[in-house]
Amino acid sequence: MKKTLAVIIVFICFLHAVNAQNELTELKFDTKYFDAVDQYVAFPKKEKDSTFSIYFIYVDEMAGFSMRFEDQFSINKKGKLKLQPNPDKNTSALIARLNRNTAFVSVLTNEQKADLQLPKQPEWLKSYKPKDSIDVGYLTKIGYFYNHDGASHNAIEPLLKAYKKEPHYKGLEFELGFAYNATKQFSKAIPVLEKALKKDENNQLLYKELGYALVNNKQIDEAEKVYEKGISISKNIAIKCEMAVNMAQLLFKENDKIRFKKWAAIARKYGEKTPQYIKYIDYFEAELNKK
Template sequence: MKKILILFISLIQIAFAQKSSLTFETKFYDAEDRWVIFDKKENQNTYALGFVYLDSEAGYTFSYQGELEYKNSEFHKVPRLDTSSNIIMRLDRNSFNVKVLTDEQVSKLGLANPPEWLQNYKQNADFIETRVHRASMMNGAGASIKALPILQKAYQEDPHYPGLEFELGYAYNATGSFYKAVIVLNKAIENDPSNFWYYRELGFSLKHLNNLPEAEKVYRKGIELASDKNQVAEMAINMAQSYFHAKDKAKFDEWKSIVVQNAEPESQYRQYINYFEENWHKSN
């Protein structure tokens, strides 16, 4: 049995690329179940070859299968020195775009399309649990537009399935459908009024609908329920930002104090506060 090496990197370093005639314009989540290459590093002549798939538990993954050279408008395999290990790399929002190989290119390279092992990740695909997990991984990767139809279908089947309402509300927020998020999240709160995550997402929806009084009420309830200071700081910075833009200094200072009480000095939330204060007079 081959060893499996899991590299928890974003492939951000695979790509610092030289200019080439090849284009890399496909988001990795749009290349699911496809053979792809990542752009070469500077001073490198080969491209990383692999297969992109979605592990419903671990997220989008790149199964590294070796290196390719590009000569005379064709790809050629480079002999792989170590074939004893399977190398897989987790993909995230920072991962570079890929180039999807055509079926013809895949065939010429002698690659199984799809690989036999892919079936292991398609088991129980129709289970609502599997679908919600998949959609959650899509949300986390920035592919909420792909997660939406999966979540909407599951919501019609079982609206209160654990985790579903949060993921659907998150996907609606991420795609700018704030009114739809409000409807889903209000129903979720009616069913489970002690779930912090619903208030976090609902406050975000209301903030972006410019309903600051209601957003403030919802976020305060979320703060009551939150056990994580980072989550409190995130909600508070959202309100501080809104009142910064609304030019309401008293309210800004009120939410700023909550940020300061809960965020680490070097955190991004404190950096945002510093930015708002430095630019208060410029924008107001």
């Protein structure tokens, strides 16, 4: 009879443990989960626990960053790691979804994995990977998850692979432009977003990202034109207000009182749902009036 794998998904956050670990462990809990994808890791254990748990971190295309419980291990007084196999590993799967509150992990070194006799990767990982190594949809989704969790530095590589194959894939150009902006590579974001708008000229998010890149590249005239167009086509007043505030902030820094006044008025016009943005306008205005 074919065995059925029972999957238990746990929606929890692994918070930082306050107890110091024995130095003999040689475990370094200094890595964020999104920098440990496709790696075996250990989490800090509680003082009362005698073993560490081994997890494998991966990306589920539908659910995002996840980890699956593999085995446990203990460490003797000489610092030797001893595997304590999980007897249910082949019949059930304990899976946890990860988020920004997840604790720092210790990525197991090659030596530690050898001591624990761990395979290079778990066999089950294949089911989460596309057969095509350059699957544009998969790579775009991976980039989205990295961007969404504040790890845009990891998003660029998969997004660029997808971009080279199919640049106008739905959502791809926005994610790549966002990743470049988040990593302050504004000059790289600009051409990507400009080309995207030629194909999708009514996409308010593309205007917002392109305007942001131009503002931070101090291309004032170009940013103003992009934001004017973006505000004219956008149906979301919060996005309209955000674009206006970004433009006003640049003009404030440039001490351009005349154009600042124009964009401050636009921000206030659309600030009903985002009063927090208007506080910035009030501050900029007060500072300019002192000069």
